[in-house]
Amino acid sequence: MAEEEGALPPKSDFSAWYNDLLWRAEIMDVRYPVKGLYVWYPHGFAIRRHVYGLLREMMDRSHQETLFPLLIPEHEFMKEAEHIKGFEDEVYWVTHGGKDQLDVPLALRPTSETAIYPMYALWVRSHADLPLRLYQIVNTFRYETKHTRPLIRLREITSFKEAHTVHSTWNDAQEQVEAAIAIYQEFYDRLCIPVIVSKRPEWDKFPGADYTIAIDTVMPDGKTLQIGTVHHLGDHFSRTFSIMYEDALGAQQYAHQTCYGISERSIAALISVHGDDRGLVLPPEFSPVQVVVIPIPIGKRKDEVLLAASRLLETLQKAGIRARLDDRDLRPGAKYYYWEMRGAALRIEIGPRDIDAGMVVSVTRTGQRSQIPVDQLVSGVTDVLGGEAARMKVRAGEMLRSRIRPAGTTDELVAAVGEGVAVVSWCGEKNCADSLEEVTGGSVLGTEARLGDIGGIPTACLICGSNGKATLVGRAY
Ligand code: P5A
Secondary structure (H helix, E strand, C coil), X not given: CCCCCCCCCCCCCHHHHHHHHHHHCCCEECXXXXXXXXXXXXXXHHHHHHHHHHHHHHHHCCCEECCCCCEEEHHHHCCCHHHHHXXXXXXXXXXXXXXXXXXXXXXXXXXXXXXHHHHHHHHCCEHHHCCEEEEEEEEEECXXXXXXXXXXXXXXXXXXXXXXXXXXXXXXXXXXXXXXXHHHHHHHHHCCCCCEEEECCHHHCCCCCCEEEEEEEECCCCCEEEEEEEEEEECHHHHHHCCEEECCCCCEEECEEEEEEECXXXXXXXXXXXXXXXECCCCHHHCCCCEEEEECCCHHHHHHHHHHHHHHHHHHHHCCCCEEECCCCCCHHHHHHHHHHCCCCEEEEECHHHHHHCEXXXXXXXXXXXXXXXXXXXXXXHHHHHHHHHHHHHHHHHHHHHHEEECCCHHHHHHHHHHCEEEEEECCCHHHHHHHHHHHCCEEEEEEEECCCCCCCCCECCCCCCECEEEEEECEC
């Protein structure tokens, strides 16, 4: 579908590599004639289907899926003051139906709080209705003015998974925030993407939230990418939209809420964290093609080899493995290149000598070569694929750790931000954050960072010396 010419730039030239890979691996076509809107190639969409299949399955354990309208009437959109301030410059408005001006302008949802909460006001009656946990996977529109990038900063977010929950008390909502973080951590663990959890500073929280917890990863160029956020909304929206419940004593109370979201940035991270100089690398669970069988037909045994290859294909497919046979009339080398670019997790080569030996050659996308006996094909392939995800997780974890460095002095801070993310101690004062940003040219990304095994962070604020908390400073997408 995408014509191939030239070569993929090396991953060390990350921006060029990313843009090139998107079309060479047939993920997104960026030629759609509206800025910030892109088209999923079928191969990219198949990756999305597997990733979002997992997300849906995980959400369904404790939430119910729903679907709300795309259009939001102006009077609802304009109800929550903070929320309006945060989004009004990013909203697309529908003002006409045909030639008629609409009585009420309609916003294309940039996110769905103001679509969902008026209905929650009708649905929530009593404490017995709580907790309420719904989610939807929809497109949303944001008139982004920063540089747009496929899968990273879109004007039509095509794969916005947003959850909206309602609880009796502030503490119940806080527990839900932690539960949501745990879901997102598990989700990214399955994608073999290491993440850092931190609390956004006051000035960077979601408009209308009490506080915002962000999930970030570090991209190969050392910049962070926010790949999920969880917001404690307190009772701000419930007061605005009159979401009330009758408590056990019969009194009317305002509810407490949370919301949290993930977009196709999850797929940008998946591609960027794992890919290499030869193209896409995917944990097998998410690869549209888990195994590609490549016949190595030599001379007069060609038919025999093709027959053996199609038997292998059948065996794999029967076992539920997403397998393909590439019997195109091309050199094997050209086929290896083609499937490596598209992230096939494993290739199986079969030629006359393999048939005689009752074996096939298997080579994983990360370069693990082995031989599998034909009569143990399915278990052999399953074993080899099983090891891939674990290897990718280790490699990605090491990369993340190499990009994050504790800093106790200004010199260390500047050096760490030059290569990735610095962890410093920060007291929480805006002045000190301004100084941290000024000396580095980066931003204070998050505080109360949950860093697991990355230790060695001093306790005194790097700027003023008073008590501080582990804080990330870096450059963000
Ligand atoms: C939470 C879900 C919200 O909108 N309302 C419902 C809340 N939060 S958010 O932080 O604004 O967005 C959630 C996540 O979506 C990703 N994201 C984007 N992805 C691609 N293009 C964009 N323009 C874009 N804007 C936000 C981020 O990962 C963010 O954390």
